[in-house]
Amino acid sequence: SIFTGACGIVNAVGNFVEKHYVLETLPAKMVTRGNFSVTSILRKCIGMELSKIAMPIVFNEPLSFLQRLSEYMEHTHLIHRACALSDSIERMQVVAAFAVSAVASQWERTGKPFNPLLGETFELTREEDGYRLISEQVSHHPPVSAFHAESLKQEFAFHGSVYPKLTFWGKSVEAQPRGTMTLELLKHKEAYTWSNPMCCVHNVIIGKIWIEQYGTVEIVNHSTGEKCVLNFKPGGMFGKELHKVEGHIQDSGKKKCRMIYGKWTECMYSVEPKVYEAHKKSKKAGADSKKLKEVSEHSCDGENTVQDTVTVIPGSALLWRISPRPHHSAQMYNFTSFAVTLNELEPGMERLLAPTDCRQRPDIRAMESGDLDTASAEKERLEEKQRAARRKRSKDEKKWSTRWFQLGVNPHTGVEDWLYMGEYFDRNFADCPNIY
Numbered sequence: 001s002i003f004t005g006a007c008g009i010v011n012a013v014g015n016f017v018e019k020h021y022v023l024e025t026l027p028a029k030m031v032t033r034g035n036f037s038v039t040s041i042l043r044k045c046i047g048m049e050l051s052k053i054a055m056p057i058v059f060n061e062p063l064s065f066l067q068r069l070s071e072y073m074e075h076t077h078l079i080h081r082a083c084a085l086s087d088s089i090e091r092m093q094v095v096a097a098f099a100v101s102a103v104a105s106q107w108e109r110t111g112k113p114f115n116p117l118l119g120e121t122f123e124l125t126r127e128e129d130g131y132r133l134i135s136e137q138v139s140h141h142p143p144v145s146a147f148h149a150e151s152l153k154q155e156f157a158f159h160g161s162v163y164p165k166l167t168f169w170g171k172s173v174e175a176q177p178r179g180t181m182t183l184e185l186l187k188h189k190e191a192y193t194w195s196n197p198m199c200c201v202h203n204v205i206i207g208k209i210w211i212e213q214y215g216t217v218e219i220v221n222h223s224t225g226e227k228c229v230l231n232f233k234p235g236g237m238f239g240k241e242l243h244k245v246e247g248h249i250q251d252s253g254k255k256k257c258r259m260i261y262g263k264w265t266e267c268m269y270s271v272e273p274k275v276y277e278a279h280k281k282s283k284k285a286g287a288d289s290k291k292l293k294e295v296s297e298h299s300c301d302g303e304n305t306v307q308d309t310v311t312v313i314p315g316s317a318l319l320w321r322i323s324p325r326p327h328h329s330a331q332m333y334n335f336t337s338f339a340v341t342l343n344e345l346e347p348g349m350e351r352l353l354a355p356t357d358c359r360q361r362p363d364i365r366a367m368e369s370g371d372l373d374t375a376s377a378e379k380e381r382l383e384e385k386q387r388a389a390r391r392k393r394s395k396d397e398k399k400w401s402t403r404w405f406q407l408g409v410n411p412h413t414g415v416e417d418w419l420y421m422g423e424y425f426d427r428n429f430a431d432c433p434n435i436y
Contacts, residue, residue: 028370061111
């Protein structure tokens, strides 16, 4: 095997626990798209929602969208840091950094994840990071994915449901990530909610593909009334604002307490509002705005270097820095080190996973191994099996029943949401549907 160093154990309660997830590569390099005409496929799709269009498998990456959702957890250390802080404003700025980090893995990820089959699941237990996660595809039309992550020490819960809308606009694909993220810090009896920014993939037909996130993200602490407003800036005509994120934290009286700035592709900082405003005025006055390469001694994680593209305001605190990617990431669909590990199946793991877990999807596994013909045939077979099952339910006048989540009301927002019912990790999979 060319997998290096990933290992696992089965703990006392029968859970497979991934330890030291240090996979370095995928079984095969990224498949080439050079022989496929994007134009011929997409020219009839302008203005249409792509989830309703069958796309050739060559445009995919070998992960399910459920696995993409689990990448929110790559920077779980930020949640642990927030749990340990006693001041609510300090907690808010770290939660804001976590919200930004949740979209960081999308940088240069131009492959489309596989659409989950109805009833598909994905579980992830990372004992050394102190959490476990379960997700389920709870609806197919419209496509809705629900997830629930929880601390192994009952310190936090992070959950949400996402129903993205992908639209092709001729030169770009726009992703509207509808749905709400909810983070509960149980020790502090706090709940934070927010929605992710818009995402756009440019130059999908010709030119160098690039990705931007844009829009306003509001993070609300429902316990204190404090709010963080983040502005993900569009690149603009000359790209000067590309990847930039700026915003502020305000207390319940709407007074600004901290300013937040950085790039979602690199790092995020916070600074006092007076210092931030003074810095802006000095730049406007023509003062030297040379990029500084020293981080404040108050940096939160002890890092001593920064990316050159972010100008660091003196007195700023470093909240988060993106994890470096594998040196050969470009040959692996631009996966992060975290994403590389998501399909690994250790010996004995299959009998512990739900039969609906997307690690066991034959089309994804074939694509990961570079076998496009098998992947395409399996994808078509699975989709037809799903259609046949839907026709049978319609004929029998039966409704689809979700297994691990149920539709309810988010207690913090009062809005309809998919809520985890529990019991997945009891591993009673007898009633799981046969979707593969």
